[in-house]
Amino acid sequence: METLINDSPKILIIQTAFPGDAILTLPMIQQLKKRHPGFLIDVLCIPSTSEIFKSSPFVNSVWEFDKREKHKSVFAMLKFVKEIKKNNYLNIYCPHRSLRSAFITLQLGVKETYGFDNSSLKFAFRNVIPYNYAAHEVQRNLELIGEEIGNDDWKVLPEIKISNKIQKKISEFVSKNNLEEKLIAMAPGSVWQTKRYPVEHFIGIVKFLLEKKYKVVIIGGTYDKQISSQIVSEFHEQVIDECGEFSFIENIELLKHAKLLICNDSAPTHLGMCADIPVLTIYCSTVPEFGFYPYNGKSKSISYNELSCKPCGIHGYNSCPISTFECGNLLKPDIVIKTIEEMIR
Numbered sequence: 001m002e003t004l005i006n007d008s009p010k011i012l013i014i015q016t017a018f019p020g021d022a023i024l025t026l027p028m029i030q031q032l033k034k035r036h037p038g039f040l041i042d043v044l045c046i047p048s049t050s051e052i053f054k055s056s057p058f059v060n061s062v063w064e065f066d067k068r069e070k071h072k073s074v075f076a077m078l079k080f081v082k083e084i085k086k087n088n089y090l091n092i093y094c095p096h097r098s099l100r101s102a103f104i105t106l107q108l109g110v111k112e113t114y115g116f117d118n119s120s121l122k123f124a125f126r127n128v129i130p131y132n133y134a135a136h137e138v139q140r141n142l143e144l145i146g147e148e149i150g151n152d153d154w155k156v157l158p159e160i161k162i163s164n165k166i167q168k169k170i171s172e173f174v175s176k177n178n179l180e181e182k183l184i185a186m187a188p189g190s191v192w193q194t195k196r197y198p199v200e201h202f203i204g205i206v207k208f209l210l211e212k213k214y215k216v217v218i219i220g221g222t223y224d225k226q227i228s229s230q231i232v233s234e235f236h237e238q239v240i241d242e243c244g245e246f247s248f249i250e251n252i253e254l255l256k257h258a259k260l261l262i263c264n265d266s267a268p269t270h271l272g273m274c275a276d277i278p279v280l281t282i283y284c285s286t287v288p289e290f291g292f293y294p295y296n297g298k299s300k301s302i303s304y305n306e307l308s309c310k311p312c313g314i315h316g317y318n319s320c321p322i323s324t325f326e327c328g329n330l331l332k333p334d335i336v337i338k339t340i341e342e343m344i345r
Contacts, residue, residue, distance in 0.1 A: 027156035187268035189224030192316030204333030
């Protein structure tokens with residue numbers, strides 16, 4: 001992004017976390033724009049989430065912070081910050097609590113800055129907001145900008161602007177594969193191993209859906225291909241594997257054609273929220289109480305909670321800490337299928 005020459009007052013949002021976190025930042029941006037219609041709102045994010053913010057009708061411009069490559073060194077990061085500084089931001093809101101995000105905030109030298117009290121470097125912020133562990137992430141982000149939350153007022157759905165080109169592409173895909181009716185989307189992947197519902201359990205669910213004449217499409221990133229291929233190999237051409245084929249925004253448009261999305265506690269949950277369709281989120285090592293559950297009225301979550309070891313961590317692990325993975329294994333497909341039946345009835 002080039003430095004903007006514009007006299008309008010500007011706000012900067014710093015959100016350098018994963019795609020799911022990026023989507024859950026959109027309601028905060030929407031409310032900020034509603035409160036300050038004359039302000040320009042820019043976002044600093046990682047390259048993998050820039051598409052999400054660029055598709056928000058409330059975001060003016062996006063700064064891509066490549067913390068793993070281009071801006072990895074301290075020198076490169078400081079040079080990047082120097083360029084950002086030229087925009088003379090009035091306020092900075094930093095929902096991400098990482099050391100890098102706080103350090104960038106500090107270096108920008110903006111007077112009015114807002115961050116959470118559990119940030120890695122909370123003294124970087126002039127205004128420190130309590131992080132409400134009992135709330136949903138959307139509610140926490142709204143509290144960061146000073147929104148007064150009453151009852152379910154925090155349940156602001158993320159808004160995404162989808163181009164005609166993407167709409168046409170997805171419409172053609174849906175038509176070509178005869179997905180106009182009875183489409184069920186499934187996202188079996190996650191960055192964290194202990195967040196992934198067992199593949200064999202997903203296979204049991206797919207078998208049920210196919211018997212009921214539903215059409216199953218698997219979505220996810222290229223890194224989910226190993227999981228999706230295991231499922232597809234059981235059913236051959238009966239299941240469509242689109243992992244790595246569609247972007248985040250394209251997946252949101254595809255989900256608008258689905259009767260239901262079945263997924264883990266991961267980014268696809270929030271893609272389903274953008275599409276405003278029924279989402280069933282399956283929790284293995286984590287729990288909905290962490291604040292990342294689907295919150296539109298059509299959605300549900302399911303979790304096996306009768307375990308003393310659960311939850312074992314907010315992000316999950318690459319393997320079960322006690323090598324049993326009972327949180328996933330004991331949540332049998334029949335239990336999940338019962339909820340699915342209630343949702344697609």
